[in-house]
Amino acid sequence: MNAVATQASPATPTSSATDSLLEIRGLYKHFPLAEGFLEQLRFEKGRLVRRNDSVHAINGVDLAVRRGEALCVVGESGCGKSTVARLVMGLLSPSAGEIRYDGHRIDDLRGKRLLPYRQRMQMIFQNPYASLNPRMTIQQTLEEPLRFHHPEWTTPQIHDKVAEVMASVGIDPEWGKRFGHEFSGGQRQRIAIARALAVDPEFIVADEPISALDVSIQAQVLNLLMDAQAERHLTYLFITHDLAVVEHFGTRVAVMYLGTVCELADTRSLFARPRHPYTQALLSAIPRLEDNRPEHVRLSGEVPTPVHLPSGCVFHGRCPHVTERCRQEVPQLIATDDGNRVACHGVEEGRL
Amino acid sequence: MALLEVSNLDVRFALRQGEVRALRDVSFTLDRGERLGIVGESGAGKSVAAFTLLNLIAKPGYIAGGSIRFEGSDLARMSSRELRRVRGNRISMIFQDPMMTLNPVLSIGEQMVESLKAHRRISTQEARAIALHKLKQVYIPSPETRLDQYPHELSGGMRQRIIIAIALLLDPDIIVADEPTTALDVTIQAEIMTLLRELCEKHNVGLVLITHDLGVVSQMTQRTLVMYAGRVIEQGPTREIINDAQHPYTQGLLNALPQMTTPGSRLNQIPGSMPSLSNTPSGCAFHPRCQYRYDATGQPRRDCLDQVPEFVTSGNCQVACHMVRDMLAKEAS
Numbered sequence: 259m260n261a262v263a264t265q266a267s268p269a270t271p272t273s274s275a276t277d278s279l280l281e282i283r284g285l286y287k288h289f290p291l292a293e294g295f296l297e298q299l300r301f302e303k304g305r306l307v308r309r310n311d312s313v314h315a316i317n318g319v320d321l322a323v324r325r326g327e328a329l330c331v332v333g334e335s336g337c338g339k340s341t342v343a344r345l346v347m348g349l350l351s352p353s354a355g356e357i358r359y360d361g362h363r364i365d366d367l368r369g370k371r372l373l374p375y376r377q378r379m380q381m382i383f384q385n386p387y388a389s390l391n392p393r394m395t396i397q398q399t400l401e402e403p404l405r406f407h408h409p410e411w412t413t414p415q416i417h418d419k420v421a422e423v424m425a426s427v428g429i430d431p432e433w434g435k436r437f438g439h440e441f442s443g444g445q446r447q448r449i450a451i452a453r454a455l456a457v458d459p460e461f462i463v464a465d466e467p468i469s470a471l472d473v474s475i476q477a478q479v480l481n482l483l484m485d486a487q488a489e490r491h492l493t494y495l496f497i498t499h500d501l502a503v504v505e506h507f508g509t510r511v512a513v514m515y516l517g518t519v520c521e522l523a524d525t526r527s528l529f530a531r532p533r534h535p536y537t538q539a540l541l542s543a544i545p546r547l548e549d550n551r552p553e554h555v556r557l558s559g560e561v562p563t564p565v566h567l568p569s570g571c572v573f574h575g576r577c578p579h580v581t582e583r584c585r586q587e588v589p590q591l592i593a594t595d596d597g598n599r600v601a602c603h604g605v606e607e608g609r610l
Numbered sequence: 611m612a613l614l615e616v617s618n619l620d621v622r623f624a625l626r627q628g629e630v631r632a633l634r635d636v637s638f639t640l641d642r643g644e645r646l647g648i649v650g651e652s653g654a655g656k657s658v659a660a661f662t663l664l665n666l667i668a669k670p671g672y673i674a675g676g677s678i679r680f681e682g683s684d685l686a687r688m689s690s691r692e693l694r695r696v697r698g699n700r701i702s703m704i705f706q707d708p709m710m711t712l713n714p715v716l717s718i719g720e721q722m723v724e725s726l727k728a729h730r731r732i733s734t735q736e737a738r739a740i741a742l743h744k745l746k747q748v749y750i751p752s753p754e755t756r757l758d759q760y761p762h763e764l765s766g767g768m769r770q771r772i773i774i775a776i777a778l779l780l781d782p783d784i785i786v787a788d789e790p791t792t793a794l795d796v797t798i799q800a801e802i803m804t805l806l807r808e809l810c811e812k813h814n815v816g817l818v819l820i821t822h823d824l825g826v827v828s829q830m831t832q833r834t835l836v837m838y839a840g841r842v843i844e845q846g847p848t849r850e851i852i853n854d855a856q857h858p859y860t861q862g863l864l865n866a867l868p869q870m871t872t873p874g875s876r877l878n879q880i881p882g883s884m885p886s887l888s889n890t891p892s893g894c895a896f897h898p899r900c901q902y903r904y905d906a907t908g909q910p911r912r913d914c915l916d917q918v919p920e921f922v923t924s925g926n927c928q929v930a931c932h933m934v935r936d937m938l939a940k941e942a943s
Contacts (some may be wrong), residue, residue: 334795379886472651472884473822477866484876499796506868506877525873543800545825546869547852556804557797560765584907 271278279461279493284353287316287341291565313433315341317517317572320591323461327485328494330508330525333539336561338517339497339569341393343465346495347381348372359461365372380454386446390438396449397434397587399422400456407457414463419456423464426489427452427482441444444475448482455486460508465497480507505529513537516564516572524600533600535577535610571603579604611682612639613783614663614701619676619686621655621662630888632658634840640784643814647809647831647848648862651822653884654837660820664697680784695843699729702777704787708794709770712761718745718772719757722779726782729780744775748805753820764907767798775807784816791826791920803830824864828852839895841918844929856929859896894919894932902933 289310292298298310315338323329344350346541348364357365359491366377383389390399400420404411411419424431427448438446446469454462464483468476480503486492498504504511504525511528513521513536521534532538539555558574562568568575574584583603591599592606604610621633633655640646650656651879661667663678665685678685680696688696697703705711713721722741726920730737738757744754748771761769770790777785787806792801807830810817819830827834827848834851836844836859844857855861862880864870871877885891897914899901905911911932913919919930922938 299850307846333796390857434920444883473863474651475826477868477879478881481879501796501866503943504869506873527859539797545800545803545823545829547825547828547864547867556801560767562794570757 262455263391264483275459276362279360280321280495281510282319282321282342282346283356283358284351285316285342285345285357286314286320286327287338287345287350288312288314288353311565314567315517316345316566317520319355319514319517320464321512321519321522324491325508325511326493328496328507330504332496332498332504334499334510334540336516336564337514338564339499340465340531341517342514343495343497345462347379347463349381364366370392372416373407375519377457377461378465379456379461380459381449382450382454382462382464383471385441386450387470389450390446392438395435396429399438399449399452400434403453403457406543416537421535423452425468426455426486442475442477447471447475447479451479451482451486454480455490458490458560460491461493461495463495464498468503469498476503482501483507493578501541504606513540515610516561516567518572518601519599520573521599521603522591522602526598527598531596533598533605533610534602535579535604538571571601576593579610613642613644613681614640615677615679616663617677619659619678620674620873621658621667621671622674623671623896625670628888631890632840632887633662636676636837636840636842638835638842638845639819640816641672642783643810643816644808644833645817645819647827647834647836648818648820649824649834651839651863653839653887655840655887656822656837657788658662658840659837660703660786660818661820662808663786664701664703665693666697666703673836677780684869687879695729698725698782699780700782700809701784702780702782702787704770704773704777704790706775706789706792707760708766711773712769715759717758717760718764722757722776725776726778739848740779741775743781747778748772748775766794767802769804770798770806774809776817778809778813781813782815784818784819785810786903787820788820789822790819794819799826806830824852824867836863839890840884840887841895841897842931844927846925850925850927856924856927856934857896857931858900858902858933859911862899864916893917894930900933926929 286517289312291311298308300307300309300322305610314451319342331342333339343351345352352365355398361376364372395599397420401416404416404419421431429445429448468479471479487494496507512526513534521528521537528537529541532541538555542555559576562575570586571584571589574580577584581603589601589603591601593599594605601609619633619636623630623632636659648656648659656883662673667673673686680701685696716821719738719741726732726737726740741757742753745756748769750756750768789800792804803826821827831848834845834848835842836857838859844851844860851860855864865878866880868877871890880899885895891898895916901910903914913932919932920931921928922935924934924938
């Protein structure tokens with residue numbers, strides 16, 4: 259695999275490593291479609307051939323999460339945003355590239371050596387109906403990470419900590435005796451957040467934490483996440499498909515399409531002036547309350563399959579401004595005049 | 611007379627733990643070619659309302675009272691034979707999940723021909739021609755090949771277009787769409803919604819759109835019905851509800867949207883959550899979450915606790931709230 263070699267490090271973070279808590283460089287992740295040898299064999303034109311296709315989930319992603327910010331990763335289903343979250347947390351291992359946390363490489367660590375980082379970074383999952391163990395009480399759920407990361411703590415110490423973290427997310431300590439299924443979706447997500455906060459992390463990866471919740475509950479949970487950020491000086495990597503949430507919550511936004519970052523900008527300038535044609539289409543597709551805005555940018559076609567990636571720019575098949583160069587040459591993330599980064603030949607040439 | 615007239619609909623589910631009242635006293639009308647949105651959070655009863663429109667409520671659920679008059683005849687009291695003539699033919703339905711709606715072992719063409727032949731006496735050849743025409747109407751690329759493809763060969767957006775084509779197959783008077791784009795991505799959602807609106811306008815088809823997304827409602831519909839814990843709490847022209855909601859719950863729902871506050875500041879949240887339908891609060895079901903449940907002296911209002919609020923008219927809207935009633939009375943005097 260020559261993935262790393264072809265990656266000409268165009269987006270090495272310009273700022274020094276000290277202000278970024280997490281750095282992702284040249285990240286690739288491929289999922290083979292057929293693992294076994296026999297599954298790879300196929301008849302083609304009367305001959306037995308061995309083929310091993312894979313899903314190209316992440317294709318060269320460079321990102322840096324700065325200390326204290328909320329970096330939002332947005333994109334449609336299948337763009338690789340959840341895979342980025344899982345790679346960062348070490349739930350998957352990258353095919354190529356590296357992930358550095360606080361200056362130390364963590365993507366090749368396993369077991370005991372990863373443990374100190376596991377305590378500093380925690381994850382909140384999308385579906386609170388699946389992420390809580392149905393056979394554990396809430397008290398047990400919240401105690402487990404503490405007992406795991408602080409084996410030296412006494413039981414009263416652990417109980418105090420659980421009570422404190424329950425209070426901080428607004429759940430009644432009385433609930434500790436109950437099981438996950440006894441709670442509504444919003445309450446379960448609070449418990450999941452409490453579990454993440456229990457070990458006092460500094461970095462939280464939240465993978466669509468509010469998508470499964472109702473509108474009025476979404477606001478409650480989002481407020482809770484913002485309060486926790488202010489009180490505990492947290493840094494977030496926030497994965498979502500909801501741009502309205504991003505506009506509200508994000509410090510910076512990375513827009514992903516088919517496993518690559520197509521635009522990286524601070525939230526205000528991204529919403530004021532989206533540069534990449536895909537970002538423009540995505541922004542115009544949000545259903546807004548006011549009716550007097552221009553008709554949305556209609557994209558033709560749908561996201562291509564990540565098994566056979568398109569040549570050149572991954573977006574060229576749906577882009578209204580496509581040229582011959584876009585079909586052949588992969589655009590790199592380049593800095594624009596306002597300090598943001600866009601991977602688009604049109605922007606680079608000044609025609610967009 | 612309205613094309614569809616729902617009055618005092620009462621739907622219950624007889625469960626072992628007791629009776630759950632899913633819809634209470636739900637009334638609304640739909641004119642020919644009108645687009646109506648039904649908004650609410652999960653557990654508000656909006657999907658039950660959609661299913662009841664076609665009398666699709668299965669045991670242990672039943673219609674305990676009220677009527678659904680379509681062109682004067684009551685769907686709630688029809689025999690299954692009579693219902694079959696209405697379902698799919700005069701009123702058709704689009705469900706939430708495009709993967710679950712299509713039959714995985716039949717090709718697209720077979721499914722379309724099947725429903726055409728169930729309602730009309732036509733040859734397979736003629737039915738295929740109509741199916742092809744409908745696929746073209748929903749802008750399916752290369753429709754001839756699609757007819758022989760199976761649902762799993764198509765993407766989510768494509769499948770939902772085919773479902774819209776099937777819904778339009780028999781030129782219905784009303785389409786009931788239950789969260790038709792929840793399972794789809796934003797860019798695809800925008801496309802499907804625009805398509806649905808254009809087709810309804812062009813063929814003068816009435817639309818009942820069930821959704822939790824106020825943004826979608828404001829772009830798709832002319833009138834809106836807001837539901838809470840099985841009851842309609844506010845209804846009126848969509849524009850008026852979006853710009854000047856009267857009911858505290860509707861206001862709360864609108865204010866909770868991130869776009870209603872400046873980025874980075876706290877969102878306006880409604881405390882608590884939707885009550886379970888088996889245990890709805892007394893009086894106004896919203897009162898435990900309502901910020902107006904106290905009177906001027908700081909005491910809880912008795913009427914909010916004890917009485918179910920009646921509808922009062924404010925502008926062109928109907929609102930079920932004691933506080934709004936008092937406010938209107940004060941203005942009048």
